[in-house]
Amino acid sequence: MSGIRPTGFLHLGNYFGALRNYIRMQDEYECFFMVADLHSLTTHPDTKELKSNVQHVLSENIACGLDPDKVALYCQSHIYETSELYLYLNMLAYKGELEKTTTFKDKVRSQPENVNAGLLTYPVLQTADILLHRASLVPVGKDQEQHLEMSRTFTKRFNHRYGNVFPEPKAFNYGSELVRVPALDGSGKMSKSENQFATLYLSDDDELIRKKVIKAKTDTGPLAPGSSKPEAIGNIFLLLKLVSDPSVINKFETDYNNGSIRYGDMKKQLAEDMIKFITPIRQKAEAIRNDENYLKKVMEKGAEKARKSAKATMELVRQAMGLNY
Ligand code: ATP
Numbered sequence: 310m311s312g313i314r315p316t317g318f319l320h321l322g323n324y325f326g327a328l329r330n331y332i333r334m335q336d337e338y339e340c341f342f343m344v345a346d347l348h349s350l351t352t353h354p355d356t357k358e359l360k361s362n363v364q365h366v367l368s369e370n371i372a373c374g375l376d377p378d379k380v381a382l383y384c385q386s387h388i389y390e391t392s393e394l395y396l397y398l399n400m401l402a403y404k405g406e407l408e409k410t411t412t413f414k415d416k417v418r419s420q421p422e423n424v425n426a427g428l429l430t431y432p433v434l435q436t437a438d439i440l441l442h443r444a445s446l447v448p449v450g451k452d453q454e455q456h457l458e459m460s461r462t463f464t465k466r467f468n469h470r471y472g473n474v475f476p477e478p479k480a481f482n483y484g485s486e487l488v489r490v491p492a493l494d495g496s497g498k499m500s501k502s503e504n505q506f507a508t509l510y511l512s513d514d515d516e517l518i519r520k521k522v523i524k525a526k527t528d529t530g531p532l533a534p535g536s537s538k539p540e541a542i543g544n545i546f547l548l549l550k551l552v553s554d555p556s557v558i559n560k561f562e563t564d565y566n567n568g569s570i571r572y573g574d575m576k577k578q579l580a581e582d583m584i585k586f587i588t589p590i591r592q593k594a595e596a597i598r599n600d601e602n603y604l605k606k607v608m609e610k611g612a613e614k615a616r617k618s619a620k621a622t623m624e625l626v627r628q629a630m631g632l633n634y
Pocket residue numbers: 311312313314315316321322323324325326327448449450451452453488489490491498499500501502503
């Protein structure tokens with residue numbers, strides 16, 4: 310089970326941190342993937358663009374290879390049971406631990422005018438989404454690691470107090486560790502709602518990709534042959550590894566190690582390889598997005614599957630909690 314907020318266009322971080330795993334998991338597990346529209350209200354209270362953003366996320370998910378016939382692909386707000394479980398779990402989450410969450414502290418700094426209770430209890434809502442399907446694997450990027458730790462804590466607390474209803478959910482990635490795709494200017498991670506000029510979106514056209522990549526932060530070159538890579542350079546290599554051929558990566562590694570590397574050339578190569586990766590996804594997503602009827606059907610079908618699973622879980626929950634009189 311996992312979700313993506315409809316706060317803008319999807320980017321490489323969403324793809325390599327989350328979606329790439331979804332696509333592989335759909336053939337191996339029973340999967341629930343949702344557009345987390347309720348979560349987006351914690352930071353984006355204006356709902357004017359919500360519908361079109363939901364359509365964006367859905368069409369980009371499908372364009373990347375997610376098959377709505379294989380998984381439950383749905384919209385969070387369509388499943389009312391989420392709110393019920395969220396309420397119960399809120400009684401098991403303490404103010405102190407919620408206030409210590411890194412993402413909460415970041416948002417207090419970035420939106421001091423709107424430090425709402427939904428923001429504080431964001432990890433509780435996320436736990437409700439997961440537990441609603443009694444899911445055990447949650448494919449997410451590195452930025453979600455702390456939230457998943459909190460989900461495990463809330464789950465253990467529930468099971469301890471009311472009986473063993475839920476498996477303990479784990480952050481999941483097919484590789485050896487969770488992925489974090491850095492922003493091109495080295496100022497944090499790629500993101501839908503921040504760092505927009507330093508983020509490569511799956512909707513960016515070729516020229517925009519070239520412009521953004523060429524501006525990526527570099528320095529004057531290795532100080533001495535064989536010296537270790539500063540963070541900004543390491544980030545470019547990391548991006549290259551996501552989309553380029555091993556032979557290309559080897560060439561630039563060798564050039565770096567013998568001090569002959571030209572960052573301009575490396576960025577040009579990176580831009581072209583990014584274009585090759587992004588263009589087909591962008592074109593597919595555009596075509597899907599234009600078919601509103603199809604997207605509505607996808608959402609309805611997804612909600613039906615998710616509701617069925619949610620209803621079954623909530624019966625267990627009410628019974629375990631003694632709310633069955
Ligand atoms: P927002 O800025 O609105 O929070 P976001 O880009 O952080 O958007 P989310 O909807 O919060 O995206 O997260 C969706 C999924 O993408 C999560 O699993 C998250 O861990 C993953 N993700 C987001 N950014 C990155 C990144 N830069 N690298 C790896 N994974 C990422």
